Amino acid sequence: MSQEVILNDSNFEDEVVKSDIPVLIDFWAEWCAPCKLIAPIVDEISEQYAGKLKVGKLDVDSNPQTAMNYNIRSIPTLLVFKDGKPVEQIIGAVPKQTILEKVEPVL
Numbered sequence: 001m002s003q004e005v006i007l008n009d010s011n012f013e014d015e016v017v018k019s020d021i022p023v024l025i026d027f028w029a030e031w032c033a034p035c036k037l038i039a040p041i042v043d044e045i046s047e048q049y050a051g052k053l054k055v056g057k058l059d060v061d062s063n064p065q066t067a068m069n070y071n072i073r074s075i076p077t078l079l080v081f082k083d084g085k086p087v088e089q090i091i092g093a094v095p096k097q098t099i100l101e102k103v104e105p106v107l
Helices: 012-017 033-048 064-069 096-106
Strands: 005-007 023-028 054-059 077-082 085-091
Touching: 005 012, 012 023, 012 054, 023 033, 033 054, 033 096, 077 096, 085 096
Parallel strands: 005 054, 023 054
Antiparallel strands: 023 077, 077 085
16 A cells, blocks of 8 residues: 655645654656656655655646745656755656655665
8 A cells, every 4th residue: 555645835844854764755747657657666666665765756747836935847757855855856757766765875
């Protein structure tokens, strides 16, 4: 069962910036085909690292403010946050291993 948190402009601060564990955020949109490709991988990671990594999804169409704040120009974009700050960015539909290489060091 997926542990993902649905993020939006109003809960972003509490769920991400104030999180006491690292957070992986999937910036996506309903119409984005590569976003649909990467979604199952993000789900797997959320299960694999439950308790060690918070995984959230943010729909950029519904939450343009947060996407703009973090300079999200193309989707899917994954951001890894640690201590309230983005420390890694992954752009595009990439293999699971590529994501893990960015996530593992912050855990």
